[in-house]
Amino acid sequence: MAELTIAEVPLRSRLVMGTGGASSLLALEDALVASGTELTTVALRRFSPGVATGDHGVWALLERVxxxxxxNTAGCFTARDAVLTARLGREACGTDWVKLEVIADDVTLLPDPLGLVEAAETLVRDGFVVLPYTNxxxxxxxxxxxxxxxxxMPLxxxxxxxxxxxxxxxxEAIAARAGVPVILDAGVGTAxxxxxxxxxxxxxxLLATAVTRATDPVRMARAMxxxxxxxxxxxxxxxVPRREQALASSPVDGVARAGNLDLAL
Amino acid sequence: MAELTIAEVPLRSRLVMGTGGASSLLALEDALVASGTELTTVALRRFSPGVATGDHGVWALLERVxxxxxxNTAGCFTARDAVLTARLGREACGTDWVKLEVIADDVTLLPDPLGLVEAAETLVRDGFVVLPYTNxxxxxxxxxxxxxxxxxMPLxxxxxxxxxxxxxxxxEAIAARAGVPVILDAGVGTAxxxxxxxxxxxxxxLLATAVTRATDPVRMARAMxxxxxxxxxxxxxxxVPRREQALASSPVDGVARAGNLDLAL
Amino acid sequence: MAELTIAEVPLRSRLVMGTGGASSLLALEDALVASGTELTTVALRRFSPGVATGDHGVWALLERVxxxxxxNTAGCFTARDAVLTARLGREACGTDWVKLEVIADDVTLLPDPLGLVEAAETLVRDGFVVLPYTNxxxxxxxxxxxxxxxxxMPLxxxxxxxxxxxxxxxxEAIAARAGVPVILDAGVGTAxxxxxxxxxxxxxxLLATAVTRATDPVRMARAMxxxxxxxxxxxxxxxVPRREQALASSPVDGVARAGNLDLAL
Amino acid sequence: MAELTIAEVPLRSRLVMGTGGASSLLALEDALVASGTELTTVALRRFSPGVATGDHGVWALLERVxxxxxxNTAGCFTARDAVLTARLGREACGTDWVKLEVIADDVTLLPDPLGLVEAAETLVRDGFVVLPYTNxxxxxxxxxxxxxxxxxMPLxxxxxxxxxxxxxxxxEAIAARAGVPVILDAGVGTAxxxxxxxxxxxxxxLLATAVTRATDPVRMARAMxxxxxxxxxxxxxxxVPRREQALASSPVDGVARAGNLDLAL
Known part of the structure; x- marks a missing residue:
């Protein structure tokens, strides 16, 4: 399998993982390693004072492995919030890369096409490597x-x-025409x-819950x-092409008889 | 991956290959090896005097690797012919195993359900290990x-x-209820x-032409x-279950702000 | 719509109704009339002494409208029972017609292919007009x-x-080849x-519960x-053929301009 | 069937027809009448001096029946062109109604989501009754x-x-949430x-070629x-709900016997 190159960075794995839905950091780590991924999304959220994070956080985990x-900019419902969150993420994580999400509402979780283009334009001008989650x-x-x-990254x-x-x-139409990598993002349920x-x-x-919420995340990660x-x-x-009619693979031109048979190719 | 046991014979590969459609024995051998298969169907046909077979035949190939x-009993349109062919195959190949095909006609290549049951009963009584191709x-x-x-082996x-x-x-219904191994046979086009x-x-x-007639049989064998x-x-x-509604994997309960952010799990 | 002719009997409606699942005879009658059907299946069952039937039964209803x-031979799990039931039905209903069901088990309710052929052969020899429910x-x-x-009547x-x-x-394959009428039987959920x-x-x-168990059976009967x-x-x-590429229906060869426009066909 | 009300105008038919693809005005007229439609799209195109239109044109036809x-604004690839075409159409046809198309390219004929919203906003402000063709x-x-x-009008x-x-x-999601009528537009092939x-x-x-390019447009119009x-x-x-398991419609609780049978509901 050839490397997948995004923004001149080569990745040996074509599986991008998400971290959402994991039951624990330990379970997450095992699943990430089993998946072979080299790129994993992380969400930014409000600081919760009572929660110790430090070395045990996702960030440390990814560094270690x-x-x-x-x-990503999950939880952002406007272009403005997504751009702000992306900038905070750049500062916090020391990377120009961002998975851009501009979500239209919290029921469908579908992307807002207009806000998405607006945020993408802004972030590209701002020097980001933008990977947008789109319909x-x-x-x-x-x-x-x-x-x-x-x-x-279409859903x-x-x-x-x-x-x-x-x-x-x-x-298929998106992939056939694209001049940049196309990564299916969202909806994957099984291998x-x-x-x-x-x-x-x-x-x-790109997938998250298909692995993290499977009964056996490590096994599903390997399956993926x-x-x-x-x-x-x-x-x-x-x-092979799809055919509406059957097509024999084995010869049907004769019946074997004792004394004059052979194994057909 | 646990072994697949058929009639008490363990197989490490769960891919059963067919040989039909291969462009040459050499191409076939490479594809079989790439597939990792340990069980491969061979058809019996009339002896063609002009064709040299000997060590270069499929039979020798399978022995060597x-x-x-x-x-199999491909090309048999009645229970009687299938039983006869199975017996000739047993004699020729020195094996009790048979892939039983009783084909209804040479257009649909669909199995004849009544002939199939009749031939299966006869062959089982006759001591064969019968693997029927069925609808x-x-x-x-x-x-x-x-x-x-x-x-x-349903299609x-x-x-x-x-x-x-x-x-x-x-x-799914066949597999859920079966007390013997269920092997999908026919129709596979891609991985x-x-x-x-x-x-x-x-x-x-079980598949044949999906590999043998692919542009690159070795690569498709590996894919399979x-x-x-x-x-x-x-x-x-x-x-994970299929859901008609979206379900967030990343937290959507807040927006990151400078000075109090953290990476979410 | 041309008449549907079965065994030389012309029917103006191509909708065959079943009676199962109706909440009452009154509701059934309204739905049958709304459907326009001219042929309706009825099941035979054990006589229940406490239940008054007489003029209010399905039989009387069908006669009246x-x-x-x-x-039909619903509830029969063997060829023998189906044949017996068909004969009782002929006697009771004064018709040679029978919807033949030989059900394999009461979980899948799928037809038993071997028992079905056996019963069909017997009943045809016996002079019945046989309409078999098949897979x-x-x-x-x-x-x-x-x-x-x-x-x-495939499902x-x-x-x-x-x-x-x-x-x-x-x-489609069944219909394309059949020399007798093909009636889809079972599985219909909506129009x-x-x-x-x-x-x-x-x-x-042929359908029953799609109408009888709909919230508004009369409306669903009309929809059907x-x-x-x-x-x-x-x-x-x-x-029109299915096309993988779009095909313009309206002209795309120009833009309308004031003073020289026309309505395109 | 209740009337469909768009912009306070009631329509007795819920089939909106297009005129594209018709082989002749006569064939078109017959199909339109057979469909029962009360609303039909017409495209605007450059005036072709050699072509006589007058009373034989689509416009006259629609008036007559x-x-x-x-x-519509078919053939428009930018919001600007679509707005211009809509205004010309209003002038030419004496109606504020417009089927708004802003097509992204002439291969996919898919709508341009950003241009579509922009044109819709402009036309609404301009007093049009806008029916947009959307993805x-x-x-x-x-x-x-x-x-x-x-x-x-989603495709x-x-x-x-x-x-x-x-x-x-x-x-389904679009229809469930919409506060205005939803009309499926594009892709219909058959009834x-x-x-x-x-x-x-x-x-x-809304459909056009499914009828106009069928072998028998009048019959397909009636089917629609x-x-x-x-x-x-x-x-x-x-x-009725979809069920993964079968559910008997006829009673399976007994077998009919001579002398004590009855017709089951």
């Missing part, structure tokens, strides 16, 4: 690329739904969803790792 | 198990169609199809190997 | 036609599931399911009547 | 309503594709697509009329 942190509209994806985003289906890729044609995303032409898959590899290879192996 | 041969009817699958088949979609799993509920079959509860996947592993693990990791 | 009764296997459908059934999905047509290709079945080539649709008509016409109107 | 014309993003649909559109799938409703959950759109909660369906009626009723009849 050598995974690059990707601050599966090929036109919006193109626009985000045009304003300078380093990747586009398969709503965040946390586990419904997989709701509209495969849209994802075949991740494999399908790669087969549709995605360059990577295999699935991304499987989909990556399948996308490049030249699959 | 240490893969167990599974003679995706849960009732027929149960019947085949009841008459003593060592596994049941995902018609042979050579590459349409994947047409009716996932049927495959995500194989992963899905395993996630639905299948114990293995990863996909089966991915689906196997995903099926056992306890996937 | 002029709908032909189609006795969606094109080979079994063909076999049922070959043994002399007057129609074949869309399991009885009472409301899941619609699970495998459209199978239904678009019925329209789709007709578009796939079915000659009629329209849907069958819609699907019937659509199947004969030569639909 | 008493169908309200809905000028299936629930957030964009809400935004269009918020800026004052009189209806929202089922790309224009002219005939692929039906690609993402039913999105259409069941139209029925499904109505079942998902749409208030109407029935389908919209079927879907409208089905959406209001309270459909």
């Amino acid at each position: 050598g995974i690059r942190a990707l601050p 599966d509209d090929p036109i919006l994806a193109r626009r985000l690329e045009d304003v300078g985003c380093a990747a586009v 398969g289906s709503p965040i946390g739904s586990g419904l997989g890729v709701a509209n495969p044609r849209n994802i 075949s969803d991740a494999a399908l995303a790669m087969e549709l032409g995605c360059d990577g898959v 790792r295999f699935a991304v590899q499987a989909g990556y290879d399948a996308a490049r192996a030249g699959r | 240490g893969i167990r041969a599974l003679p 995706d009817d849960p009732i027929l699958a149960r019947r085949l198990e009841d008459v003593g088949c060592a596994a049941v 995902g979609s018609p042979i050579g169609s590459g349409l994947g799993v047409a009716n996932p509920r049927n495959i 995500s199809d194989a992963a899905l079959a395993m996630e639905l509860g299948c114990d293995g996947v 190997r990863f996909a089966v592993q991915a689906g196997y693990d995903a099926a056992r990791a306890g996937r | 002029g709908i032909r009764a189609l006795p 969606d296997d094109p080979i079994l459908a063909r076999r049922l036609e070959d043994v002399g059934c007057a129609a074949v 869309g999905s399991p009885i009472g599931s409301g899941l619609g047509v699970a495998n459209p290709r199978n239904i 678009s399911d019925a329209a789709l079945a007709m578009e796939l080539g079915c000659d009629g649709v 009547r329209f849907a069958v008509q819609a699907g019937y016409d659509a199947a004969r109107a030569g639909r | 008493g169908i309200r014309a809905l000028p 299936d993003d629930p957030i964009l649909a809400r935004r269009l309503e918020d800026v004052g559109c009189a209806a929202v 089922g799938s790309p224009i002219g594709s005939g692929l039906g409703v690609a993402n039913p959950r999105n259409i 069941s697509d139209a029925a499904l759109a109505m079942e998902l909660g749409c208030d109407g369906v 009329r029935f389908a919209v009626q079927a879907g409208y009723d089905a959406a209001r009849a309270g459909r």
